[in-house]
Amino acid sequence: MRASQLLLPTVKEDPAGAEAISHKLMVRAGLVRQLAAGIYVYLPAGWRVMQKIAAIIRGEMDGIGCQEMLMPVINPAEIWQQSGRWDAIGGELFRFKDRKGADMALAMTHEEVITWLAAREVHSYKQLPQLWYHIQTKERDEARPKSGVLRTREFIMKDSYSLDVSYEALQESYAKHIAAYDRIYARCGVEAMMVEGDSGMMGGSVSHEYMAYADAGEDEIVFCRACGYAANVEMAVAGADREPPQSESQAAAGAGAAVDLTVDEVRSTPGAKTIDQVVEFLGLPARAFMKALVVTVEDGAEGRQVMVLLRGDHELSELKLRKALGAEFRLATADEVLAAQGIAPGYVGPEPTTLPVYADEVLRRGHYVAGANKADHHRTGVSLAMVPQATFCDLRKARAGDPCPQCAADLDGARVIEVGNIFQLGTKYSEPMGATFLDVDGKEQPIVMGSYGIGLARIAAAAIEQHHDGNGIVWPPSIAPFEAHLVLVRASDEVQAALAEQLYAELAAAGLDVLFDDRDMSPGIKFKDADLLGCPAQIVVGKRAPEGVVELKDRASGERRDVPVAELALALGELLGRG
């Protein structure tokens, strides 16, 4: 491809509002343009990256016997009503009516279509297992698109589905996907880790998420270098705290502290409503406090209130609380808190309270400062021995430094991008949608299903997050828009131009993806563009063209060396890792 003819609109300045590095670089390098919130145009170079990622995914999916097909984005409402998701999913599902007034939906994933297909075409255990996939646009009316291509309302996903005769058989399909996914990320040059997931709206029981390390990621995981345990912080088991409660270490240190945590006493804390403010006011660490949240449980027509207790320095895992309650919940409004506890948020405490209490495990021990249920006052010496109705459970988010729940080593933490996930759906869709088969005994059974997704753009973005420098993107060779960027320094120099043309023809003939910068522009612009775009090899035809020598630059290391034209093919092969 000739740069003089390629639509590659590079820009010098970061786009307004962009924060994620991948977002800035994808726009600056001329890979994408935003049409509307969370809706992007893939420009030629960006689309090449997507196609390369798709090709790697295809290869690996085909490799485990998964069959490619194509399912429609437009779905009749009927199948979504059958699966129950028409009602279960809120505004995230794009809905519209066709000209006849029939309800339609834009598919956000394809379980319904797959199950519809399976119900019609799969009848016997002899046809199973089946592995089906497609690479198709997904539509989701995200509440908040963000971070460029990381969270969008329209995106391309590889989604595959397994159909099996039993849960045991499903394990095999699941294992095949795990193996394929590991290879896909490795081949794309993205470092990702499999963690336990929450199955969320997909339903089912077992699920895992593939997480790629990136500061721009919106998820956080903890993982153990010693034993390999890894989980989303929402999910991860928060092990016991190594340190004793603050009140015990304070007691051990002897008397004389300004505030004795073990003494039951009401103290005036005017204006101090948040943990940070009370910490400041009393001069105690956050872990000396107990924070009381009042939440409204939405398991009846009218919500009921429940008090949730966490240590001051811990964060609530909403997922864990949802599981403990067995119902959805939300933070209570100020009015609800006042009605339920008789005090406005800010000074709520468990002593006394008539509400059901759910307390995090670490609060079993120790004395804490808690709200005094009186405006502008907190109370010391509060221990949960005073709250007999308290139910203890693991409610807090795990964090780096916590002991690993499997081997007790220290957990590490990382921000991550979710680049894929796999679910054991079971019969969640096959039962309501009547996707059954006859087993060996002639008995009708629901098909046991799994679903497996990978977002292509997220792989591209994660690759950039993991591989870039101050000058631009440093693509892994496997997914770079071009393998080599041939830079003609002086287009007006006949010798240089002739040599560049010759190399362009030869490299292309050798099957290499080459971008030939034949533009008549100042060299600085060309070099900057080449670094920004980030193709792994740069071949610079310049001063030494008359001798038949060009410069080969390794984008990743920045190393450059002069190479006689005759040796270029070999040197390029080495640089690109083709041996």
Next chain:
RNA sequence: CGGGGUGUGGCUCAGCUUGGUAGAGCGCUCGGUUCGGGACCGAGAGGUCGGCGGUUCAAAUCCGCCCACCCCGACCA
């Protein structure tokens, strides 16, 4: 959906507080000089200041409503 912010040439932004001739840098066009790390000189093109309404002799600027986009939160196969 709640909170905050922004909207001015293609891009990034200033101007708005205190109403009075619409600006800069980059990009673009033409001519010339340059030519290995986003060159220089000269001459140009390009804007209903997000939209509608209001106040005023006069609105980019003040007021109201709406829209779009961004950020935080809620939500998230």
